[in-house]
Amino acid sequence: MMSLNRYRMRHLAKQGHGGAKRASQLLARTDRLIGVILIGNNFVNIAAASIATLIAQRIWVDNPELGVSIATVLLTLVVLIFAEVTPKTIAANHPEKVAYPFSYLLRPLLFLLMPFVYVVNTIANFLIRLTGIKLDQDSKDLLSTEEFRTLIHEAGAMIPPKRQQMLLSILDLETVRVNDIMVPRNEIVGIDLDDDIREIENTLRNSQHTRLPVWKGNINNILGMLHMRNAAKVLAQPEFTKAELLQATREPYFVPETAQLHNQLFNFQSEQRRIAIVVDEYGNVQGIATLEDILEEIVGDFTTDMSATSLDVMPQDDGSFIIDGTITIRELNKALNYELSMDGPKTFSGLIIEHLESIPDSNICLKIDDYPIEILKVKANTIASAKIYPIPK
Incomplete structure (x- = not known):
């Protein structure tokens, strides 16, 4: 029994x-x-x-x-x-x-x-x-998060590996924050109302994104989010103004960078939003987080193997990889199955600079967590690209 x-x-x-x-x-x-x-x-x-x-x-x-x-x-x-x-x-x-x-x-x-x-x-x-022992009949079968994680691991063939990974990813949402999965500030594509109207029109016609932030003068002054469906209506007019473009935007939705993903998923649902502007404790824009980013944390990337398709990770013939400095450590670990520390900086460039404790002015080599790294290009006080080699046997 x-x-x-x-x-x-x-x-x-x-x-x-x-x-x-x-x-x-x-x-x-x-x-x-x-x-x-x-x-x-x-x-x-x-x-x-x-x-x-x-x-x-x-x-x-x-x-x-x-x-x-x-x-x-x-x-x-x-x-x-x-x-x-x-x-x-x-x-x-x-x-x-x-x-x-x-x-x-x-x-x-x-x-x-x-x-x-x-x-x-x-x-x-x-x-x-x-003796001081409590007879608790109700809680003896309750599982903690870590116990449930072990139960999923030990399910074996009863749960397909893909579904096991999805269940484990759901549990991991409690430990991942918005700033771990957001698109960083320097990669945000948007519309500055201070730009020329023709330049704005060109941005709208060539955009590959469904929604674009609209700001005036500075990215910290975001006025709204423009859906390309509404932008198409504005572009269909013979002549459109910046005021008409601003009227087609929706009020921006701001979230703190420290928000946990499982809470943010529910917030997206309750607010009926798909994209949020990530801000720090001072209100400065740090990036953009989308509902798709959170779903990818659960089900995996919607695209094919990142190391084969992404320009951020380019495999070389000698087994090394040329890495874009702006890629996040989390994405790099997932793409190459590495175990670089994620406790400090969020980007590969930040990890190298923290390790060196200075911004290098030339191409140098170093080793982080036993991974040999060669800096290829330094630009604008950051690591633009570096080559990472597999750990020697």
Whole structure:
């Protein structure tokens, strides 16, 4: 009974399995179940010992002490082999085949012996409470996040690997923040209302994005988000103005960079949004986060292998990779299955600069977490590109 898989048992009980229903009801009060089993078990063992003693004394009348000793040894072997080790080993390895049929016997026994069980449990529970141990029947089967993660790992072939990864990714949403998956500030494509109207029109016609932020003068002064569906209506006019373009925008949605992804997913749902402007504690724009970015954390990239298609990670013939400095450490680890530390800087460039504690003015080589790295290009006080080699065997 105690070796039963509680979750499988509850699943079978919901499907109408009689034995699983009875076992579930019995296990709801383990103290009563243990009480009725041990009352019967001890009664039989003590009765067997008494009967064996009487039989031994009658057989060895001349030497009853010898008879009792022989009976004790023989009965111990019989009980151990036939009443303890053998049946309990079988039951522990095949709990459902044993527990479900015997649940039909244990329920009426529990009903018949309830007065004895009640007295025994009352005294036992009182003694247990004196030790300071709490008898919590409700929380004993609850799983923590890490326990649930282990359960998914051990599911094996019962859950396909892809679905296992999705479940684990959902659990990881609690540890990932918005600034880990956002598009950084320097990669944001948008419309500056201070630009020439023809330049704005050219940006709209050539944009590969569905939504564009609209700001005036400075990216920290974002006025709205423009959906390309609304932009198409504006572009269809013979002549359009910046005021008309601004009217077609929607009020921007700002989120803090420290927001956890699982909370932000629900916030997108409640706010009916698909894109958010990420700001720091001072209100400065740090990047853009989209609903698709969060979904990719769960189901994986919607595109093909990143290392083969992304310009941020370009494989070389010698087994090395040329890495764009703006790529995030998280994306780099996922693309190349690396284990670079993500506790500090978020970008590859930031990781190199933090390791060097200075901005290099020439191409140098270094090693981070055992990965050999060669800086290829330094531009505007940042690492524009670097080559990373596989760890030598």
